[in-house]
Amino acid sequence: MDVKKKKLGFKLILLNIFLIPVLQVLFIIGCNSDYLIRFPFLILIGILELFSIFFLIYGCNIFNKNKKSNKRRLKKWLKVLIYIFEIIYILGCISFIILLYGPSDKFRTWYITTGMNTMNHQYLVRWFYSEDQINEILSKNYIEESGESTDTSLIKNEGKVEYNEYEKELMEHEEGEPYKIINFEVNGAKAYLAAVYDPSKVKLEVTNQIGVLGEYVTRMAQRNNAILAINAGGFVDSGNNLGESPTGITIKNKEIITNNEYGTATSTGGLIGMTDDNVLVLLKNTTAEQALEMGVRDAVSWGPFLIVNGVASTVSGNGGWGGGARTAIGQRKDGTILFLVVDSNTYRTTGAGMEDLVQIMQRYGAYNAANMDGGTSSVMVVPRNVAINKYGSDCHDYFSTYACNINDPIDSEGIHQTRYIADAWIVVE
Helix, strand or coil, X not given: CHHXXXXXXXXXXXXXXXXXXXXXXXXXXXXXXXXXXXXXXXXHHHHHHHHHHHHHHHHHHHHHHCHXXXXXXXXHHHHHHHHHHHHHHHHHHHHHHHHHHCCCCHHHHHXXXXXCCCCCCCHHHHCCCCXXXXXHHHHHCEEECCCCCCCHHHCCCCCCCCCCHHXXXXXXXXXXXXXXXXXXXXXXXXXXXXXXXXXXXXXXXECCECCCECECHHHHHHHHCCCEEEECCCEECXXXXXXXXXXXXXXXXXXXXXXCCCCCCXXXXXXXXXXXXXXXXXXXXXCHHHHHHCCEEEEEEECCEEEECCEECEEECCCCCCCCCEEEEEEECCCCXXXXXXXXXXXXXXXXXXHHHHHHHHHCCEEEEEECCCHHHCCEEEEHHHHHHHHCCCCCCCCCCCEEECCCCCCCCCCCCCCCECEEEEECC
16 A cells, blocks of 8 residues: 555656646746736636645655655666656756746847747737737837938939949949849858849839739749849738738839738838839838829838938847848949848847848948848749859759749748748849
C-alpha cells in the first residue's frame, strides 16, 4: 500500500511541476490582455493553479512519508534526465514571461511595432498585450511626415551633376543601360537598390484576377516582358493569403481600378503615383478623381512617406514599424527612379526600419520617397537569365519561366518564397 501511495505522490509531483508554470504563464498573459484569455477563464486558471499548488504539496507529503517503502529506485540517469527537463521547462516559462513583460522593452517594442503593422497578424500582438500597452509603445515609436505633397516642378533633368561617393556607384553607368542594381547590407540583411534612368519606363501592373486572386510579381513581369519589377502597395486577403484586393486607390494607365473602403491600412502615407510627366508624386488627402485631374497615370495607396520635396520625415524610436523586409520607391531631382528592396529572416529580426529607409534614400539623392508594402511581399525581379548570370540568383521561384527574384523573400513558415500580391511597379523596355 505504501508503494502505491509513493507512486501516486511521485505522479502528482511530476504532473503539477508541469502544470503550475504553464498555468502561471497563462494567468500573467490573461492579466495583461483579455484578447486570448477572457476574464472568466482567467478566474478558472487561477483556481486551477491553486489546486495544482495544493496537489503538489500533497504529492510531496505522500512521497516523503513513503520514501523508504519502495525498494525499486529510479535509475540515476532517468532521475538526472527528469531534473534537467524540469529545470529547462521552468526556466523556459520564466524566460518567456520576462521577454514579454520584463523591465527591458526592447523585445516588446519590436514585437508590437512589427505585428501591428501587418495586415493579418495584429491578433498575435493582442494575444499578449492590452490596447493601453500597445498604444503606449506606438506613442513612442512613430514617423512624423511633413504633411506636404510633391511639388512636381522641382523634378527635372538638371544635366550632369556632382555625385557623392554613394551616388557615384549607382549613377555612373554604361551608355544605353536602362538600369543599374547595387547591393549592400542593412542591419545584417541583404539590400538591393536599383536606379531606373528613364522614369517613363516605370508603370504599374495589377493582378489579372483582381478581387479574386493575387499574382506573383514574376508573372506580372512575364506578362509585360518587364526588365525589372518590385512589389507595390498593400492589399487585403480574403483568406489563404490570396492577395487579391489592393487597399485604397489603385490607378493603372489613367483607369481607376480600385477605390475601396480599406484605405491604406496605415495612419501615414497617401497616394503614391507616377504622372504623365513621369514624376513620382506623393499626395496627401487626394481622391482618385483629383489624382487623374492632376495628371496621375499610375498610383497605389500606401506609406508612410519617407521624403517629400527633399524634406525627410522625422522618425521616433523605430518609426512604429519595427524591422523586417522592406520595399521603397523614390525619385531623384534628375528624374531617376530608385527601387529599394531589403531582405529579412523568418522572424523579422533583421532587415530595415523606417529610419534605415530614410537614410538610404537620402544617401542616394532621393528628393521624394515612400515606403511600399514589406514582409514576404518584398521582391525585386529581373529576367531569369539576367538573375542567374549577373546576380547569381538560384531562381527558386518556379512560377515563371521568364523572370525570378534576385533577393530572397522568406515567409512565416521559413520557406524561401514570395507570395500572391495585388500590384507591382514594373520597368518596360
